[in-house]
Amino acid sequence: MKKALIFTVFLVAATVQGLQARGQKFTISGKIDGIVKGDTLRFRRITLPGWATGQAFDIVVKKDGKFKYRGVQEHDQFYLMEYFPAEGEAPVCDRMGKNLVISGGDRITMDGIRDEIYYCTLGGGIYKDPALSVYLCASDSLDAVRGSYVRKIEEANAAGDHETAAMYGEKFNKFYDDNPGAGRVSRLRKEYFDSSTGGNIFTLVEYISRMDYTPIETLRKQFDGFSRETRDSWYGKVYEKRMNAVEAISIGNQSPDFTLTMTDGSTVSRDGFSGKYLLIYHWGMCPGSLHIDRYVQDLYSRYHGRGLEVIGITESVQKIYNIWEETEEGASVPSLGIDDLKATLDSMLNHPWPDAELETGHPENRQVSDMFLISGWPFFIFIGPDGKILARDFSEAFGQAKKILEEKFGE
Structure with missing residues (x-):
C-alpha cells in the first residue's frame, strides 16, 4: 500500500513537471488600489468557440493593493478574471469579469482601482502594442461610466427611490446612442484591426468569438490575410476548424438533415x-x-x-x-x-x-x-x-x- 501511494505521488509530480517542461510559462502582476490581503482573483479558462468556462487558477492577495503570480499553461489561452473580496461584496458593474489573453513568456500587468477592477488597464504581452492599448483604454473608460449607472440603480432601489433607479436605467440602456465616446472607440477598434490583418492572439480570440454569425466570405478573407505564424498558432487552428463548420451551413447551402x-x-x-x-x-x-x-x-x-x-x-x-x-x-x-x-x-x-x-x-x-x-x-x-x-x-x-x-x- 505504501509503495502504491509513493508511486501515485511520483506520477502526479511527474505530470506536473511534464506540464512545466512543455507548457508555456507566464507571470501576472498587478497594482489595484483598494484590494486587500485575503482577496481572491479567480481566473477561469474560456474555451472557444462556445464560451465554456473552467477553473484555471486563483491568486490570493498577500499584500494590500498588489499581487503577483507565476503560472504555466498548455497553450495560448483566453481567461476571464473574477474578483472575490475576503469581506463584503464585489463592486457592482455591467461586466462579468475582466477578459485577457496570455501567450507563453508573457508578463501581464494590471493597473486600476478596486471599484473598477473589471475595467483595469492591461499591459505586457500583446497589450504592449500601443494601438491596442489606446483602443482598450478608451473602451474601458467608456464602459466604466456605463457600469457606474448599474451601481446607482442598485443604490436607488435599495433606498426605495425607484424614480431615480428608472432614470439611471434609461441612461444605461441609451448610453451608446449618439455617444461621441462610443464613436471614438469604434474608430480606434477599426484602425487596430485594419492594421493587424496578419493576425495575433487578440484578434483571433475576437474573431472566433463572433465566427458563428459572421459571413463565410468575411471569414475566408480574414484567414487568407493571416500570417503563417498566426495560422499555425493554437487559436489559428481553432479558427480554421470553425471556419469549415460555418461554411457547411452558409447561406445558399443545403440544410443538413436533423x-x-x-x-x-x-x-x-x-x-x-x-x-x-x-x-x-x-x-x-x-x-x-x-x-x-x-x-x-x-x-x-x-x-x-x-x-x-x-x-x-x-x-x-x-x-x-x-x-x-x-x-x-x-x-x-x-x-x-x-x-x-x-x-x-x-x-x-x-x-x-x-x-x-x-x-x-x-x-x-x-x-x-x-x-x-x-x-x-x-x-x-x-x-x-x-x-x-x-x-x-x-x-x-x-x-x-x-x-x-x-x-x-x-x-
Missing part, C-alpha cells in the same frame, strides 16, 4: 418540411426574445396558411414557466416596450408552433443546436422550400425571413 423531439413527444425532421418555408427560432428569457417574440408570432399568423412553418427551440420551458409564476401582475419593461410582462411570458409559453427543449433527455435536440452553431438568443435559421439555408443570424435573420416572405406572398 431530427427534433418536441415538448409534446412528437418528432419532426427536415424532410417533413419539404416544399415549405421553415423558420427555426431559438428563444429564451432574454431581452431580445421578449422584444421580438410578438413579431415572430405575427409573422407566423400571417404566413402559416401560405407555406410558413416555425419550430421553437429553448433551453427549458419549465424554467420560463417558473419565472412566469413569480412575475407580479402588472409588471412592465418600458425599455422593451412591454406593458405587461406576465402576459408576454404567457404568450411565449403558449406558442402556436411546436417547441423543443435542449435541457432534456433528448441528445438529438442539442445536436441540432450544435449543428447550426446556435450561439445565443434570439437566433434564427430560415430554410427555403428546396431545403437551402436562406438566412442564419440573430434578429437580422428574422428581418431577412420577413422580407423574403413579403416579396413572395405580399404583405
Whole structure:
C-alpha cells in the first residue's frame, strides 16, 4: 500500500513537471488600489468557440493593493478574471469579469482601482502594442461610466427611490446612442484591426468569438490575410476548424438533415418540411426574445396558411414557466416596450408552433443546436422550400425571413 501511494505521488509530480517542461510559462502582476490581503482573483479558462468556462487558477492577495503570480499553461489561452473580496461584496458593474489573453513568456500587468477592477488597464504581452492599448483604454473608460449607472440603480432601489433607479436605467440602456465616446472607440477598434490583418492572439480570440454569425466570405478573407505564424498558432487552428463548420451551413447551402423531439413527444425532421418555408427560432428569457417574440408570432399568423412553418427551440420551458409564476401582475419593461410582462411570458409559453427543449433527455435536440452553431438568443435559421439555408443570424435573420416572405406572398 505504501509503495502504491509513493508511486501515485511520483506520477502526479511527474505530470506536473511534464506540464512545466512543455507548457508555456507566464507571470501576472498587478497594482489595484483598494484590494486587500485575503482577496481572491479567480481566473477561469474560456474555451472557444462556445464560451465554456473552467477553473484555471486563483491568486490570493498577500499584500494590500498588489499581487503577483507565476503560472504555466498548455497553450495560448483566453481567461476571464473574477474578483472575490475576503469581506463584503464585489463592486457592482455591467461586466462579468475582466477578459485577457496570455501567450507563453508573457508578463501581464494590471493597473486600476478596486471599484473598477473589471475595467483595469492591461499591459505586457500583446497589450504592449500601443494601438491596442489606446483602443482598450478608451473602451474601458467608456464602459466604466456605463457600469457606474448599474451601481446607482442598485443604490436607488435599495433606498426605495425607484424614480431615480428608472432614470439611471434609461441612461444605461441609451448610453451608446449618439455617444461621441462610443464613436471614438469604434474608430480606434477599426484602425487596430485594419492594421493587424496578419493576425495575433487578440484578434483571433475576437474573431472566433463572433465566427458563428459572421459571413463565410468575411471569414475566408480574414484567414487568407493571416500570417503563417498566426495560422499555425493554437487559436489559428481553432479558427480554421470553425471556419469549415460555418461554411457547411452558409447561406445558399443545403440544410443538413436533423431530427427534433418536441415538448409534446412528437418528432419532426427536415424532410417533413419539404416544399415549405421553415423558420427555426431559438428563444429564451432574454431581452431580445421578449422584444421580438410578438413579431415572430405575427409573422407566423400571417404566413402559416401560405407555406410558413416555425419550430421553437429553448433551453427549458419549465424554467420560463417558473419565472412566469413569480412575475407580479402588472409588471412592465418600458425599455422593451412591454406593458405587461406576465402576459408576454404567457404568450411565449403558449406558442402556436411546436417547441423543443435542449435541457432534456433528448441528445438529438442539442445536436441540432450544435449543428447550426446556435450561439445565443434570439437566433434564427430560415430554410427555403428546396431545403437551402436562406438566412442564419440573430434578429437580422428574422428581418431577412420577413422580407423574403413579403416579396413572395405580399404583405
